[in-house]
Amino acid sequence: MKHRYLPTTDQDRKEMLETIGVDSVQDLFEDIPEAIRFKGELKVEKQLFESELIRYMSKLSSQNANTLENASFLGAGVYDHAIPSVVDHVIRRSEFYTAYTPYQPEISQGELQAIFEFQTMISELTGMEVANSSMYDGPTALAEAGLLSAGQTKKKKIIVSKTVHPEARAVIDTYARGQRLSVVEVDSSNGVTDLDKLKQEIDENTACVMVQYPNFFGQLEPLPDIEKLVHEQKAMFVVSSNPLALGRLTPPGELGADIVVGDCQPFGIPAQFGGPHCGYFAVTKKLMRKVPGRLIGQTTDENGQRGFVLTLQAREQHIRRDKATSNICSNQALNALASSVAMSALGKKGVRKMAEQNIKKAHYAKTRLEEAGVETVFNGVYFNEFVIKVNGPIKELNRKLLTKGIIGGYDLGRDYPELNNHMLVAVTENRTKAEIDMFVEEVGGAK
Amino acid sequence: MSKDQALIFELSEPERISYSLPELDVPDIDLDEWLPEEFNRKTEPELPEVSELQLMRHYTALSKRNHGVDSGFYPLGSCTMKYNPKINEDVARYPGFAFVHPLQEEETVQGALEMMYNLQENLVAVTGMDEVTLQPAAGAHGEWTGLMMIRAYHEANGDFNRTKVIVPDSAHGTNPASATVAGFEAVTVKSNEKGLVDLEDLKRVVNHDTAALMLTNPNTLGLFEEQITEMATIIHDAGGKLYYDGANMNAIMGAARPGDMGFDVVHLNLHKTFTGPHGGGGPGSGPVGVKSDLIPYLPKPVLVKENDAYRFDYDRPQSIGRVKPYYGNFGINVRAYSYIRTMGPEGLKQVSENAVLNANYMMRRLQDAFVLPYEQHCKHEFVISGKKQKKLGVRTLDMAKRLLDFGYHPPTIYFPINVEECMMIEPTETESKETLDEFCDVLLQIAKEAEDNPEIVQEAPHTTVIGRLDETTAARKPILRYQKA
Numbered sequence: 001m002k003h004r005y006l007p008t009t010d011q012d013r014k015e016m017l018e019t020i021g022v023d024s025v026q027d028l029f030e031d032i033p034e035a036i037r038f039k040g041e042l043k044v045e046k047q048l049f050e051s052e053l054i055r056y057m058s059k060l061s062s063q064n065a066n067t068l069e070n071a072s073f074l075g076a077g078v079y080d081h082a083i084p085s086v087v088d089h090v091i092r093r094s095e096f097y098t099a100y101t102p103y104q105p106e107i108s109q110g111e112l113q114a115i116f117e118f119q120t121m122i123s124e125l126t127g128m129e130v131a132n133s134s135m136y137d138g139p140t141a142l143a144e145a146g147l148l149s150a151g152q153t154k155k156k157k158i159i160v161s162k163t164v165h166p167e168a169r170a171v172i173d174t175y176a177r178g179q180r181l182s183v184v185e186v187d188s189s190n191g192v193t194d195l196d197k198l199k200q201e202i203d204e205n206t207a208c209v210m211v212q213y214p215n216f217f218g219q220l221e222p223l224p225d226i227e228k229l230v231h232e233q234k235a236m237f238v239v240s241s242n243p244l245a246l247g248r249l250t251p252p253g254e255l256g257a258d259i260v261v262g263d264c265q266p267f268g269i270p271a272q273f274g275g276p277h278c279g280y281f282a283v284t285k286k287l288m289r290k291v292p293g294r295l296i297g298q299t300t301d302e303n304g305q306r307g308f309v310l311t312l313q314a315r316e317q318h319i320r321r322d323k324a325t326s327n328i329c330s331n332q333a334l335n336a337l338a339s340s341v342a343m344s345a346l347g348k349k350g351v352r353k354m355a356e357q358n359i360k361k362a363h364y365a366k367t368r369l370e371e372a373g374v375e376t377v378f379n380g381v382y383f384n385e386f387v388i389k390v391n392g393p394i395k396e397l398n399r400k401l402l403t404k405g406i407i408g409g410y411d412l413g414r415d416y417p418e419l420n421n422h423m424l425v426a427v428t429e430n431r432t433k434a435e436i437d438m439f440v441e442e443v444g445g446a447k
Numbered sequence: 448m449s450k451d452q453a454l455i456f457e458l459s460e461p462e463r464i465s466y467s468l469p470e471l472d473v474p475d476i477d478l479d480e481w482l483p484e485e486f487n488r489k490t491e492p493e494l495p496e497v498s499e500l501q502l503m504r505h506y507t508a509l510s511k512r513n514h515g516v517d518s519g520f521y522p523l524g525s526c527t528m529k530y531n532p533k534i535n536e537d538v539a540r541y542p543g544f545a546f547v548h549p550l551q552e553e554e555t556v557q558g559a560l561e562m563m564y565n566l567q568e569n570l571v572a573v574t575g576m577d578e579v580t581l582q583p584a585a586g587a588h589g590e591w592t593g594l595m596m597i598r599a600y601h602e603a604n605g606d607f608n609r610t611k612v613i614v615p616d617s618a619h620g621t622n623p624a625s626a627t628v629a630g631f632e633a634v635t636v637k638s639n640e641k642g643l644v645d646l647e648d649l650k651r652v653v654n655h656d657t658a659a660l661m662l663t664n665p666n667t668l669g670l671f672e673e674q675i676t677e678m679a680t681i682i683h684d685a686g687g688k689l690y691y692d693g694a695n696m697n698a699i700m701g702a703a704r705p706g707d708m709g710f711d712v713v714h715l716n717l718h719k720t721f722t723g724p725h726g727g728g729g730p731g732s733g734p735v736g737v738k739s740d741l742i743p744y745l746p747k748p749v750l751v752k753e754n755d756a757y758r759f760d761y762d763r764p765q766s767i768g769r770v771k772p773y774y775g776n777f778g779i780n781v782r783a784y785s786y787i788r789t790m791g792p793e794g795l796k797q798v799s800e801n802a803v804l805n806a807n808y809m810m811r812r813l814q815d816a817f818v819l820p821y822e823q824h825c826k827h828e829f830v831i832s833g834k835k836q837k838k839l840g841v842r843t844l845d846m847a848k849r850l851l852d853f854g855y856h857p858p859t860i861y862f863p864i865n866v867e868e869c870m871m872i873e874p875t876e877t878e879s880k881e882t883l884d885e886f887c888d889v890l891l892q893i894a895k896e897a898e899d900n901p902e903i904v905q906e907a908p909h910t911t912v913i914g915r916l917d918e919t920t921a922a923r924k925p926i927l928r929y930q931k932a
C-alpha cells in the first residue's frame with residue numbers, strides 16, 4: 001500500500017531506475033558493505049493510521065496535568081502567561097515553519113525582516129545596542145556569554161551567583177568544563193547575591209560575573225552595586241533577565257551590563273514541558289563581532305530597495321569552522337517569531353501593563369499569604385515570584401493542591417538543602433483573584 | 448506584490464493594541480512608589496502599537512515574502528527539506544504536551560515521559576546504539592554533547608592527552624566548531640579522488656592524541672564511506688572513538704545503522720530526517736545515542752522506566768552534567784515521535800529507499816550538463832560542479848539565483864568546500880517524479896542559458912520581490928535594528 005508522504009509510484013520507479021541504469025533500488029545500496037548491511041525489520045513501534053495516532057497521542061496528552069485546566073503557581077524559569085491567539089496563527093503559516101535558515105535573501109525576506117524586528121524588540125527591552133536572532137534557550141545563552149567573556153578578556157574564571165537558576169548553573173558548568181574555565185559560585189544573603197562574598201571573589205583573573213535579574217527567587221539583584229564591583233576589576237558584567245520583567249524594570253543595559261541574555265518564553269511560547277523556548281543574546285556595540293549565532297542586517301539591493309540579509313557571517317561556523325565564535329547553527333527562529341508576534345500584539349503599553357500586573361498579583365498573593373500566617377522569606381523587591389516556608393514536604397502539599405486544580409510552586413529543597421520545605425511561588429497576570437484566594441486558603445490551611 | 452514591506456514599527460500608532468489584558472482584579476499598588484528608584488524603568492521600550500488586523504496583515508505579507516517546503520521544491524542539500532506533516536503540528540499542540548510545565552511532579556506528567564521514553568527506544572532501534580538522550584537542542588548541540596562525553600570517557604580512563612578530533616575536509620562547519628567548544632583541537636583528514644576519506648591520510652593523522660573521528664555517512668558529498676569498518680578499526684586501535692553526525696540519516700534508515708558500522712556516538716537531527724520542522728532556522732532537536740561504554744557519561748537526568756512508571760534519574764556521578772535546562776526540545780520531539788509512528792518500521796525503510804532513488808535519478812539527469820565530480824551512485828543527495836559554466840562567466844551563485852525565477856529554492860551552494868563551484872542537491876523522498884523532472888528541466892535550461900544568454904543568468908533573479916542585496920555594506924556598516932528617524 002502506498003504511504004501518503006511517499007508519492008513515487010511503481011511506474012515512476014521503473015522509469016527512474018531505467019534512467020539511472022540499474023535494475024533495482026537495492027543496486028543503489030551496493031556500496032554498503034555486506035557485513036554492515038541491516039537485515040530484517042527495525043525494532044521501531046508499529047505504524048499507526050492517522051485516526052489511531054490521534055487516539056493514542058490524545059491518551060498520552062490526557063495523562064499530564066496541564067496549565068490550561070489547572071491554575072499554575074509554578075514558575076522557576078518557565079511561566080504561564082497569556083498567549084495572544086494571533087501568535088499561533090502566524091507561526092502556523094507554513095511559509096514560515098516549513099522554511100529553513102534564510103540563506104537566499106531574495107525569497108526569505110519575510111523571515112529576515114521578522115527576525116530583524118525581533119532583534120530590535122530585544123534591544124529595546126534590554127537597553128542594549130545589538131541583539132542576535134536567538135539562542136537555544138536562556139541557560140545556553142548564559143553559558144555562551146561566559147565563553148564570550150573568557151575569549152574577550154583572555155581570563156579563565158567565571159563567577160556565578162547562586163541566585164542564578166540552578167539548571168542554568170548546571171549548563172554553565174558543562175560548557176565551562178569544555179573550555180577549561182573555572183566556575184566559582186557565590187552565596188546569597190537574604191535572597192540576593194552576597195556582595196561581600198562577591199567582592200572577595202572578583203579578582204584580576206575574572207572573565208565575568210553572572211547574575212540573574214529578577215533572580216531565581218524572584219528578587220531584584222542590586223545591579224548598580226554589582227556593576228561597580230565587576231567593572232572595577234575589568235571583568236565583564238553578564239545579566240540574565242526575564243524580558244517581560246524589563247517591560248517595567250530598569251533594563252540591565254542602562255545599568256552597565258556588557259551582555260544581557262535570557263529566555264523569551266514569557267512572550268508567546270507555551271511551556272511545552274521545557275522546550276523549545278527561545279534564548280536571546282544582547283550586547284554592547286563593542287562586542288557586536290563576537291556574538292554567537294546569526295545576525296540579520298539591513299541593506300539595499302541594486303535598485304536601492306531596502307532589504308535584509310544574514311550578516312557578519314565571518315563569525316560563524318560555516319565560514320570560520322574551528323575558529324568560529326560558537327558552534328550554533330540551527331537556532332530557535334520560529335519561537336523568536338512567536339515572541340515578536342506576542343510583543344507586537346501586546347504592544348508597548350500592553351507589555352508594560354502585563355509586567356505590572358505580574359508584580360501586583362504577586363504582591364497581592366504574598367500579602368494575603370502573610371495575613372494567613374504563612375511565613376514568607378527574603379524581604380527584598382521582587383517581580384512575579386517569592387518564597388514561602390511551610391511545615392511539611394512541598395511534594396505532599398503539591399499533591400494536595402492538585403486535587404483542587406492547582407499546580408503548586410517549585411520545591412526549593414531540590415537545589416538548596418538549606419531551603420527544605422520552601423516553595424517558590426509564581427503569580428502571573430493569568431492568575432485570577434479567585435485562584436489566588438483559593439491558593440492562599442489551601443496553603444494557609446496546610447501551614 | 449508591493450516591493451517594500453514596512454517594518455512593524457513603521458506601522459505603529461500610539462494607543463493601538465491587538466491584545467487586551469483583563470483589568471486588574473486585585474487591589475492596585477502604585478509601582479512608582481513601590482519600586483526603588485534604581486529599578487523603576489523610565490525609558491519606555493519602543494515596541495510597536497498596531498491593531499489585530501494590522502498585525503495579521505503585516506505577518507501575512509511577510510509570510511508571502513518567504514519560501515517554504517509548502518510553497519515549492521526546496522532541494523537544499525544537507526538539510527533534508529522534506530514535507531512537514533500537518534498532523535504533527537496538531538498533536539504537538541495538545542494541552543497535555545504544549546501546556547505542561549517541566550518542573551511539575553513526575554506523577555503528573557507520565558504521558559509526556561512515556562512519549563519521550565518510546566521515542567528514545569525508537570531512535571535506539573534506528574541507529575543501533577544502546578541508549579539515547581533527548582536533551583540536546585539541535586545538531587551542533589548534539590555534536591558538542593557527544594564530544595564532551597567522549598572527553599569524559601577518556602579522562603575517566605586517566606587519558607588526558609587525547610586533545611584532537613579528526614574531521615574530514617568535507618565536514619560541515621559545526622563539526623570542527625563543536626570540537627573547539629568541547630576543548631579539542633580539530634585536525635583535518637583529506638578526501639581521495641572518489642570523494643571518500645583517504646585512508647592513508649587518516650593513518651597519518653591518527654595518533655595517541657586522537658580523541659575521536661567525526662564522520663557523516665553517507666558523507667556530505669552524498670557518498671557512502673565504503674571503508675567505514677576499516678576506519679573504525681584504525682580509530683579504535685588508536686584508542687579513539689568514532690562519532691556519527693546524523694544529519695544524513697535520511698539515506699540509510701533500515702539499510703544500515705551507525706551502531707553496526709562501529710560508531711560509538713551518534714547525533715540525529717530530528718528537524719531533518721524526522722520532520723521537525725525547520726521553522727525558518729529552528730528550533731530543532733538533536734538527540735544523541737551512545738554505545739554502552741559511554742552510557743555513564745550521558746547528560747543528566749536520565750529517563751528510566753520502573754514498574755510501568757517513568758522517572759528521572761539524577762544520581763549519575765559520571766554524567767557530563769546538563770547540556771540544556773529541562774529535557775530538550777520536547778515539542779519537536781513530540782512531532783518526531785508522531786512521524787515515526789506514522790511511518791512504522793517498513794515506512795522508514797521506504798523513506799530512505801525513495802530518497803536515494805530520487806537523488807540518483809536527478810544526478811543522472813543532470814550529469815552531462817554539469818561536472819559530476821564523483822561517478823558512483825549517491826545516497827540521498829549529490830553534488831555537481833558548475834566549473835563548466837564558470838568558464839563562460841556564469842558562477843554557481845548566478846545559477847542559484849536564476850532558479851529563484853522559476854519558483855525553486857536553490858540547492859546548497861559552495862558546500863562542501865572541497866568541490867569547486869559546488870551545488871549540493873537533496874530532493875528527499877516526499878517529492879514526486881514530476882517535480883524532479885520539472886526542476887531538472889529548468890536547471891538544464893539554465894545551463895543552456897549560460898552558453899547562449901549568460902546575462903540573463905548573471906543578472907538573476909528577475910522576478911523576486913527584491914534583487915541581489917549588498918552584503919558587503921551590510922557587514923561593513925551594520926544596521927542590526929530599527930531606529931526611529
Ligand SMILES: Cc1ncc(COP(=O)(O)O)c(C=O)c1O
Nearest residue numbers: 329330525585586587619621694
Ligand atoms: C552535515 C551536518 N552536520 C551538522 C549540522 C548541524 O545541525 P544543526 O543546524 O541542527 O545544529 C548540519 C545542519 O545544518 C549538517 O548539515
